[in-house]
Amino acid sequence: MLKDITLGQYFPIESPLHNMDPRTKILGLVFMLVAIFAANGVIGYLTVAAFTLLIVLLSKVPFKTYFKGLKPIWFIIIFTGVLNFFLTPGTKIYIGNFSTGATIEGVILAGKMALRLVLLIISSSALTYTTSPISLTDGIEKLLLPFSKMGLPAHELAMMMSIAIRFIPTLIEETEKISKAQQARGADFDSGNIIKRAKALVPMLVPLFISAFRRADELAVAMESRCYRGGNGRTRLNPIKFKKIDLTTAIIFTVFFAIVIALRFI
Amino acid sequence: MIKTEHLQYTYRTDKTPIEFVLDDVNIEIKTGEFVAVLGHNGCGKSTLAKHFNGLLLPTGGNVYVSGMDTKDEELYWNVRRSVGMVFQNPDNQLVATVVEEDVAFAPENLGIPSEEIRERVDSALKAVGMYEYRKHAPHRLSGGQKQRIAIAGAIAMRPQCIVLDEPTAMLDPQGRKEVINTIKKLKDEGMTVVLITHYMEEATKADRVIVMDKGNVVLDDVPRNVFKEVKLLKKIGLDVPQVTELLYNLKKAGLPVNYDVLTVEECADELAKILL
């Protein structure tokens, strides 16, 4: 079911990672992603993997949850893996006298890609598991603020994001309800060719859109009643603060990043 | 606290003859009062509610909130913050993914310092009995709980009055009870409350009931006197308490009973007189 997806969900516990300024974590993730793709050689990969493990430990979110988050991408890993096995040119692997069609380079490349994907998902999950949607959007808003002078609506973007996140579960529930109601009227969503299936979605999507517009309208009135008038002069319940732990983290990340890049050029 | 003078409202002024949703409404709500506005769907009661915090502005006449004319643009936000609003659909008025963040929304908009927001959020959540849920995600709560969060969100503005527009219409009996008990508690603590509803059981709990029909006020009195008007209320599509209707019918059938009762106990007292 749609509700079972854990990727992108917040995990409300206490941990050093939960405590950090979202800006540190967002920038940290950006460093991390560059490092994952820049990493080269066994030592490089080990460094990145070890660092990811450290982050996971610091988040205090159980390993099991991270593994669950990986579930939706196993298919992609295996699929790209198989493609890499056979399509990478290089030394063919033989079992006895029989060519398997796979290459040694292919296997290595597939392994690298799989590792990268897994690390990528784990480190992104570490951000969303430890940062509530509100502080995440707050962080993005603050990071984008310098660009608002150039006309980028930083506050509005962040507000839109947080409302979208807020309404995802509501709309999922609504989708299930409408789908059941139409099935009760004999609608069939699971058979026929692509065109037939796409057509079958109309009775689902129209009510869903109508309801989303109605919700948007009511929400706007409710927000106005609660004196919402844009980002100017707004204060926060939990203002984000750059603390000592953030400074330490920032230094560690920079050092780590430098090591990975250095390893690439040795 | 809130006063309307010859309030008129129409959604379209280009059509003739002009159809008024509200036509010459004159009411006054006093500080600390609990007033229920009762009426069937489409009688204009929600339109009236939206005038109380300036969401809608009168096409004719005036609305005053604590002496402020809602049409005065300079007082716009002062009017808004004086009157908290709670709407029908609990899902469509919660903005945040964490309960306490949602309650903080209004004070944040008002630019209140963080420490004071914390204090307001905590006391608002305690007032509606949802403090233990402050870290929860609203979409996992029941309808009644969500609606109590919405009430907390309104009172965190520290308004002098709160207006609830059919807050129980989408709730089950349990949720309805939770919300009504919360409202009564706020009233006891001195809040002015305006409850828009079509449930007469809820209106019986108010200090005063205003009955609306076709954009007009048809009755404005204490519940006991309002619900005595069984015939009139039935005619405009409203209910009266079952016990009131029962005694009204018995009286019509010739039994010597008074039917200005609202509760089961009062009705039992009345019947005991003739049956025991």
Next chain:
Amino acid sequence: MGIKIRNLEYIYMQGSPFEKEALSDINLDIADGEFVGLIGHTGSGKSTLIQHLNGLLVPQSGEIEVNGKNTKEKGAHLKELRQEVGLVFQYPEHQIFEETVYKDVAFGPKNMGLGDDEIHERVVEALTYVGLDESYYEMSPFELSGGQRRRVAIAGVLAMRPKTLILDEPAAGLDPAGREEMLTQIRALYLKSKMTVILVSHSMEDVARIASRIIVMNDGKIAMDGKVSEIFSRGEELKNMGLDVPQVSALAAELIKRGVKLDSNIYTIERAKAAIMLLAKEKRGAEEC
């Protein structure tokens, strides 16, 4: 043939941290032509139960037979089942999507693969049932009032000519006059069509007036099952389950407590009036002697 449920169990979100037992050990028989009121507070399992009756949910354990067909079987069977058991969800007006009233009501019959003439006949019949005449056929459903939109949605299910009609809180959100009209219409529909009707509600008052048998659900189990009068004589138990009894039932209980010789199965104003009139007459008679 009717509906036969044996040892039905259902666990919600099995295997997740939100796992919850929604139904346990349900055994139930509903005969053709019955008018059943299904009562319970939110989370009592009533919504889960009705979704089992047209195969939207399949029993995790236990069996359900509807008109001799087991709901676990898939394929053509399921299509037939969906047609035979019409399910009207809460706030059904939210499922409307076509540009005219007529087209929306025709959606169900079209899915059944019927011919145009047959579809037309059914649409007209269904819209007549809910009291919408020809002048509404070509209107957009979104121009209608909330109550009318709901009737269009109900017609959409009726047009499939189900043998069993299940309505989940059909009066939710309506004002007293609208509620009254809706319930009267359902009663009339039941009498005219000879369908089995299952009315799901948490309002004892509404159900008491129009159903003949009441099933009360609590914590995923069937707590009571019997005639309306039998159920209402157990007012105290109902209250403990978080259900409201009609004010007149509470009044009858109070009067009995004070020593008035009343029947405990009073649940409508008419019944209460008749019983009290009778008592008053007897008393006056006794005083005159």
